[in-house]
Each structure stands twice: as C-alpha cells, then as structure tokens.
Amino acid sequence: TCVQCLGDGNTSLQKLATSIVFFFCLSDVSCNSVEQKIYVELNNTVPCVRLLNATHQIGCQSSISGDTGVIHVLESEEDLEWPLSKGPNPPYMVLLESSLFTRSIMMKMKNESNRVAGVAVVVPNTSPPEFSPHTTCPNENTGVYSDNYGPNLAHCNTTVWNPRGNGLSYEEFDFPVFSLKEDNETEFIKQCYLDHNRAVNGSAPQYPLCAMQLFSHMHAVTNTPTCMRRNDINFSINPEMVCDPLGDYNVWGSIRPYNDTVFGHKENESVVIAAARLDSRAFFWEVSTGAEGSVSGFVTLLAAAQALREVTHEAPPTRNILFAFFQGETFDYIGSSRMVYDMENGKFVIDLDNIHSVLEIGQVALHSGNNLFLHSDPVSRRNNTVNDVVKNLVNNLQSSTAGLGFLLVEPNVSQPLPPSSLQRFLRAQPIPGIVLADHESAFNNRYYESFYDNAANLNLTYPSDLSPEEQLEFVTHTAESLTDVATVVARALYKQAGGDESRVNTIKADPKIVTQMLYGFLVSSNNSWFQAVMAPELKNILKPSPPEYYVGVAMSSTPTRLVQYLLANLTGAATNLTQSQCQKPDELPNESRQMYSYLWVQGIVPPNSTERDSFCVRASVRLTKAVSPAFELGEYASKDYSTWTESRWKFIKARIFLVASRDLEMLTLGVGVAVLFTSLLVTYFISTKADVLFSSTREPASAAY
C-alpha cells in the first residue's frame, strides 16, 4: 500500500473513469488502474454475520452497496460523543481497540445507529483480562431445566455459569462489524485518520476525509421459519437460497463394534457413554479457537480412548463403552439432540434403554487448586436407582485418582448440571450421568466462546528455541495435567464398564500423544503427526494455524475430520490391506464394512525415503449426521430443538478511501448537468441558424455559374 495512491477522489465520477480505463487496461497489463489509486483494499478482516433461530435474528447487517463512514478512532467511552452527537460529518465508522469493545459502548452505538455506519474492532495479540461475548446462561432454553423440571434450577437461578458474559454475540446490529488484526493495514488506517480526520484546535476537520466502506450484506431476515420458507419458494423468477441450517457430523466409536445397519434397541446390551463436545464460536464469523471450551474436553477423551485400547483387547469389560464427540453443542445442542432423537426413533445402533450411564468431559484444563469437580443432576438423583448408579460412578472416579496428585470432588451445594450434552439425554429419560469439569460453580474460563480462548488461555508455552517439529514433541505442563485427567477418565470408564479390577492401575494415558494433540489443535494443524494420521485426499485441510471450531453449514468441518481419523488411529488396528482392498473390504473373508470402517491413511515418511508408508486402519469409528431434528421434521419454529441457521451472502470486503464533501459532489454534478443543457441549447441554436452560419462560402461558387 502506498500513501500517495490516495488522491482527491470524487467517487461518483471515478466509476465512469474506472470503466473507461478498464477497457484500456484490457490491452495494456501494466497500466495504473484508477481504482487502485483510490481504494485501498483491506485483506485481513473477519466480518460478523447474521444467524437466525426460531424467533430472532442476531449478528450484523450492512446495506447492499456497503456502508461508508468517516473513520473515527475511539479513544475512550466519553469520546463516543463525537460520532454519536457532536461530530459534523456523520455517519462515522468507529474504530475500536479491544479494551473498548464492551457491551455499553456497542449498545450506545446500536441506539444511535443512524450516525454510525459500522464498527471495526482491532484484535490484539495479547488477551484482555476477561472477555466473553456469550450469554451468562448458555443454552438456557434447550437444556433439561425448565418450569417442569427443576424450576428453581432453571435459567441459572442457582448458579450463573458464565458471569463474565456480556451477550454481545446474541445482539442484533444493523451496521456491519468487522475485526482487524494488529498489523500494517491497521497502522495505515490509523495514520490516515491522523492525517485527515483529526479536529485541529476545536474546529471541524476539513474535507477530504478518510473513510471506510464495509460490505457484508446478509440475505436472510427475521427468523428461521421465514428464511427456510423463502428457500423453498419455487414460484419466482430467480429462486435463491437465503440461509442454511448449522450442522456437521458427530463422531462416535466403541470398544466392541456395532453392526452399522442394525438399528434400535439391542437386547442385553448395556453401554457406558463417554461424551465431549467438538465446537465453539466467537463474535466474528468462523474465528473460534475454543481451547478451554472444547479442545480440553475432547483431547482428554481421545487420550482416554487410546489408554483403554490395550486393556480392553486383553480383558474386555462386561459393558461396552461408546465414545461420542458432539458437534454443534454451542448452538442449542445440535449434535446431542440429534443423537438422542435418533435413539428415540430407532435410527441409531443402540437406544436410550441400552444406556447404563454417561460420563461427560467438560472444560478441564484450568484446574487451579488441583481439584476437579463432578457435576450431577439433583432432580434425577431423587430416584433411588439413578442415585445409586451415580454414586457408583462417583466412587469409580474418585478411586481412580490414586497416586495422581489431585482429587475429584462433588460440589458442596445442590446445583444443576452445567451446560452439557448430558442435559439432552436427561430430557428424554432419567439417565445417571456425571459431568467432569474444573469449575465448581462459575466457569474458570475467562474467555468462554470468544476469540481469546486460545493456546495462551491454557498457558500452553513452548521454549522459544524449538523448531515446529520439536515443539510438536515437547511435553508441556498443560499436556501433563490433561494426561492425568485422561488417565482418571480411562480408569473410571473401565471400572464403570465392569472391567477387571486388577488391571485398572495399568491404564495410563500417554503424555506424548496428549501434547501432540494439543499442538495440532491449538498451534498448528499441519504437523507431521496429523499428516500421518489423515487420509491423502484430506491433507489440504491441514493448515499452519489451528483449525476453526465453528460448526458451520458446509458439513465439512476440520475438527470433525481430525477427531474421526485420530479416534480411528488411536483405538483401531492397522491392517495389511492394500488401498483397493481398503476401499472394498467386504470381498475379504474376515473383514466387514458393516462392523468397522476402513480408512486409508497417509502414514509417516520413513527416514531414508520420500514416499509415505500408507496403510489401512480398521476401526469401529463412525460419523452420524449432526443436523438439528427441527430441520428433519420441518418444525422450523420448534422450541424443543435447535433452529439455528446461518444467512448466505454474496461477497464480503472492506476498503478505505478519501471521501469529498457532499457540497463538492453536488457542485460537480450541477456543473455536469449545466454543461449538458448548455450543449443542448447551443446545438439547437446552431441547427436553426445553420443556413446563416454555413452558407456564406457557397454562394460565390454557385454564382460563378
């Protein structure tokens, strides 16, 4: 970018000039496009998009031709007076530092939104002391607690789980909000503001002023039933999809495989479910790192699954253990409500009566004081059978911590379950269950569902002199503490499933695997271990940054695929099958695609060669669709199921340029119109007096004859 590329620009004339120069440019590649001289495109921006549910729309909307505003860098909350009332050149585009990105400032701007064209938030590399744009009571209407079930526990009356939540993610703004990184582009914007937009000695700043234009026009409006109806209308000149339901796939795997074609209740089958969630969100679209919110939970469960592999082959427990990773839990429990729905309607390999108990891993990485807490549901425990199973599970968990240096404690007061997938199971049937978490009441996570919930939140630090490969192998403190939690979980699951007591102490989770997973999920997913466990056709989803945990609408979320292949590699068996056999295993006598899934993975690169040692993994790991039952049933206004959809849009971009005063624009237009009329008049007069004006030279020629 160059400062001198911004010249005096009158945007209305330049469009005409641009199109003329564009035709010239088609022939000459090296010309200087007028557009490049006016606009500076901002590339590293992330928008906030519109999401809809059964009754509301949340998020941000811009007008269809973008929102333009004079840039104002906000210095403090009192400085808001300038854009909202005192400033002479509305509308303003307000640039906020992250410390000013608070609820009170955003709500003040929302109320005066005719003077605010948009907001740009600069996201720093270091996190503020706390920030959570989520609500204080996550998923309060789709959990198990309601006016019929534990009414004094509903709506966070006893425990507020996310007290730092300011609810910004669930507000509706009718101006665009973009996020900028703290880099050269942002410095350039601030410099442009300092050069042109500052008021000197109390007088108004002179035109031309530095302005920013944000485009993020969302197609869907009002709520999900409206946008799904508009999706389906066929009687239209150009039918357009306006929104898509949020959803992806759940990953599940089991110790003993199930036949994937036989659904419904299985006689004499008793299953212990170990659950964790996969997804997370942030205020801005798709940037979600969910380190404490979701990664800590599912990494622990993956490590526990790996720890159980050997012992369950040698001494299989009586009950089966099913590992379930639910996607979409942030948005009213999409994945778990779908699995419960499938179980209730005989579309899953087991049903609710087959479930013996549930152990869910919640947020477990921030345990200060070295105690972890076992949350249970007090309402279902009033039933003695349920209470006995829960007490047994608590005992199994507490006795598994022997020699590990921390304790598992039940909370002191009778309080509800934190937001967890177990709540959806309880909605269907009273099932004994425990949620393991590092918080006794309110979350320890200061950045719940925000873009600051990253590796730094977990104190995941590596010594600075290590290469990426060495960082992958380095066992961090966080990894060690999560390994201990995984060991406890694995032992407790084995005991809960009726395994051989004498073998329990041999179960240990592997810290190397935990630290590699933490590196891959929180620092860089394109590392050698992840490359080795993924399929060749999926290696493009690995990037040098951590994956994004937003559930999305494309049904191709990276964390789901990574967890699927990791679970297969960690719990399954490597086979000798060739690649073609791996795709058609049914032709072989001992292999069956109904019982197992066969995945061809890349494998490692041996030291003296360049070819990968690919092989076929056989594992009882499956994907099941995690789209809310509301969309299967067509009940878009459902109060029981998640109805979240994401709007579609055409393009999203941001740019800055210098803008002239309205008076100058009108003057130029006026001059142009005047020139047009003058030329018309002149032409008319000339044509009426044409014989006088043009005939004087001809007469001598004709008179000569």
Next chain:
Amino acid sequence: MNLERLPNEEKLTLCRKYYFGGFAFLPFLWLVNVVWFFKEAFVKPTYTEQLQIKTYVKCSGLGFLLWVAVLTTWITIFQHFRAEWGEVGDYLSFTIPLGIP
C-alpha cells in the same frame, strides 16, 4: 400506421378491435385506443362513423382509469403490508428482496 390514409370504416373497425381487445385484461390496449383515436374522435370535423368512435374512445378511457385505480390501490397496499403478511406475502411475491423483511 398512419390513420390519414385509412377509409373511415376501417378506422371504426380498428377502434372497435382495440376496444374489445382491452377486455382481455389488457388495459394498455385501451390507453392506445384513447391516445391514437383522440384526434379522430374529438378534433376532426364530423363524419358518419365518428359518433361510434367517440363512444369507443370514451369507454376505453373509463376502463383504463378504472384499471389504474384498482392497480394503484393494490400495489400500494401490497408494498406497504407485504412484510407484515409473512407467509401470504411471500407466496404472492414474484421476487423477494434479500436482506430486508
């Protein structure tokens, strides 16, 4: 078509065709009738067929004004209330604007 060169009976049949054609939900035919035959009906000196042409032009004019009134009322109501009508509004629409209710 230049009406000057047509004989009067043909002018009358043309006017009649346009008049009856307008009943097939084609108010623009009536507008054309009024504009085209206005001079013939009211400005030119009298001739035999002029009385009939006059009635046709007057009736076409009335019909066109009626259509204008009905359409303007319906369009105003629809544009104003389409968003509030929800489902009905969407099913009546040919193109639905994106991003606004």
